[in-house]
Amino acid sequence: MESSEISVGVxxxxxxxxxxxxxxxxxxxxxxxxxxxxxxxxxRLSYAESELPGAxxxxxxxxxxxxxxxxxxxxATPHPLHAEISACSLQAGxxxxxxxxxxxxxxSAQRANQAADGSGCVYAIMFNxxxxxxxxxxxxxxxxxxxxxxxxSSWIVTNWYRTQHYYDxxxxxxxxxxxxxxxxxxxxxxxxxxxxxxxGMPSRITAFCGIGRYHDIEVEDSAVIYSEYPDGSTGCFxxxxxxxPGTNRLEICGSMGKAVIEGxxxxxxxxxxxxxxxxxxxxxxxxxxxxxYSEYSPxxxxxxxxxVLEAFAGAILNGTPLVADGKEGVCELEIANAxxxxxxxxxxxxxxxxxxxxxxxxxxxxQSGSAELGSRGRNITGEYSKRWSVKW
Ligand SMILES: NC(=O)c1ccc[n+]([C@@H]2O[C@H](COP(=O)([O-])OP(=O)(O)OC[C@H]3O[C@@H](n4cnc5c(N)ncnc54)[C@H](O)[C@@H]3O)[C@@H](O)[C@H]2O)c1
Numbered sequence: 001m002e003s004s005e006i007s008v009g010v011x012x013x014x015x016x017x018x019x020x021x022x023x024x025x026x027x028x029x030x031x032x033x034x035x036x037x038x039x040x041x042x043x044r045l046s047y048a049e050s051e052l053p054g055a056x057x058x059x060x061x062x063x064x065x066x067x068x069x070x071x072x073x074x075x076a077t078p079h080p081l082h083a084e085i086s087a088c089s090l091q092a093g094x095x096x097x098x099x100x101x102x103x104x105x106x107x108s109a110q111r112a113n114q115a116a117d118g119s120g121c122v123y124a125i126m127f128n129x130x131x132x133x134x135x136x137x138x139x140x141x142x143x144x145x146x147x148x149x150x151x152x153s154s155w156i157v158t159n160w161y162r163t164q165h166y167y168d169x170x171x172x173x174x175x176x177x178x179x180x181x182x183x184x185x186x187x188x189x190x191x192x193x194x195x196x197x198x199x200g201m202p203s204r205i206t207a208f209c210g211i212g213r214y215h216d217i218e219v220e221d222s223a224v225i226y227s228e229y230p231d232g233s234t235g236c237f238x239x240x241x242x243x244x245p246g247t248n249r250l251e252i253c254g255s256m257g258k259a260v261i262e263g264x265x266x267x268x269x270x271x272x273x274x275x276x277x278x279x280x281x282x283x284x285x286x287x288x289x290x291x292x293y294s295e296y297s298p299x300x301x302x303x304x305x306x307x308v309l310e311a312f313a314g315a316i317l318n319g320t321p322l323v324a325d326g327k328e329g330v331c332e333l334e335i336a337n338a339x340x341x342x343x344x345x346x347x348x349x350x351x352x353x354x355x356x357x358x359x360x361x362x363x364x365x366x367q368s369g370s371a372e373l374g375s376r377g378r379n380i381t382g383e384y385s386k387r388w389s390v391k392w
Contacts, residue, residue: 004317006071006095006317007036007070007072008032008070009036009064009070009074010038011038011075011085012075012078013044014044014077016076017039018044019305019381021052022052025052029310029313032072032309035056035069036067038057040059040060044380045057065085065088065089065094071094072095073089073096075089077099079104079185080178080180082098082103082108083098083112085098087114088115090115090116090123095312096123097122097312098124100190101185101336102125102333104333105337105360105363106337106354107357107360109326109330110356113326122312123325124322124324124326125324126308127190127193127324128305129191129194129304131303131308132302136302138259139198141268142252147258150229150231152252153234153236153251153252154236154251155191155236156239156247156249157191157238157239158243159243161245162215162241174217174218175218176219176366177367179219183222184339188237191237193328199252201335202352203229204228205335205349206225207339207343208224208343208347209340210223214240214241218369222241222243223237223339225238225339250262255276265295266297267294271291308323335352340362340363341362344366
């Protein structure tokens with residue numbers, strides 16, 4: 001791109017969209033300038049007129065993308081609109097950074113990726129947890145082979161606790177129509193992405209989702225996923241918004257040792273040799289190998305949303321790498337959709353990639369009994385909320 005400044009439009013200025021817009025408006029993301037915002041809620045447009053003067057204001061995202069005011073958009077609407085707005089923006093020649101999840105349906109996410117192909121535009125996903133040094137270090141341990149061949153991963157992430165009041169705020173949340181799922185489609189999206197980013201994509205998923213187990217909602221507020229990988233390794237993912245105090249513990253066991261992230265620390269135990277050698281060669285019933293132990297506790301959680309925004313600007317201006325591109329958005333969505341499909345069908349194993357048409361049809365049946373969408377309470381600060389972090 002020839003200019004050194006990208007004019008950005010933020011579509012959906014609710015909680016997170018306002019935080020992104022405010023950061024860019026204050027000039028805190030080099031290379032990005034807030035040129036426009038869009039929302040369907042008149043109260044949000046009034047907010048923009050008073051708090052973000054100079055930014056053009058639109059009540060229809062199609063008008064914004066065709067306005068000629070912007071080079072790029074940030075999509076921060078409810079999830080079911082993400083892929084459609086992304087695809088139309090890419091087709092209009094605009095760069096796109098979309099909030100997670102990429103969409104609620106793989107079929108829609110794929111259409112957006114097709115729009116990105118050959119468009120010459122950057123298509124990025126806000127997977128801000130990928131900038132956390134703990135996950136980056138663990139991924140390096142796996143990819144470098146330090147942990148050996150992966151045997152199993154297990155992630156208990158039950159510290160996404162939410163009250164009934166959170167769900168009673170209403171709106172698009174916690175309904176099949178409004179957000180296409182519950183904890184797997186909203187809170188745990190980051191964890192599912194990090195899980196596959198580190199351990200790779202499973203070939204089969206079996207899952208059980210607890211619909212309205214703790215809250216008066218029509219979608220799941222707890223889920224257990226059992227995953228099988230092409231190399232024979234396995235994984236277990238447990239999440240919930242109804243357990244307090246919750247746990248956040250990720251453990252990966254490999255043939256050379258074990259790594260655990262919990263409480264902001266990565267603990268690593270390494271064997272002196274591959275465990276298979278111990279198991280097969282020992283002349284005793286059990287062994288007590290000398291382990292090397294180390295800990296890694298970074299000072300902070302990394303640059304998070306700001307880091308993803310900066311990488312987006314860098315990719316457009318200088319061709320530098322994104323934190324996550326559109327093609328990568330599909331991975332966690334494939335796991336989430338497979339988990340729903342497995343659960344809806346009674347806990348049967350589902351092979352990946354899943355049958356997209358079948359999923360869409362199953363989701364439509366869930367949506368046919370979905371609650372009416374209402375308006376929701378608002379307490380928008382324009383700041384990034386601690387609530388959106390993976391809390392270690
Ligand atoms: N990356 C993160 O850490 C993070 C954190 C929070 C939310 N999110 C994601 O961001 C998205 C929005 O979440 P939120 O908490 O800000 O929700 P929100 O309800 O506070 O904001 C959504 C906004 O979109 C507007 N909107 C709805 N339909 C629209 C349309 N057709 N055109 C333009 N605007 C429209 C709504 O009026 C609202 O102001 C979700 O997909 C969520 O998963 C990501």
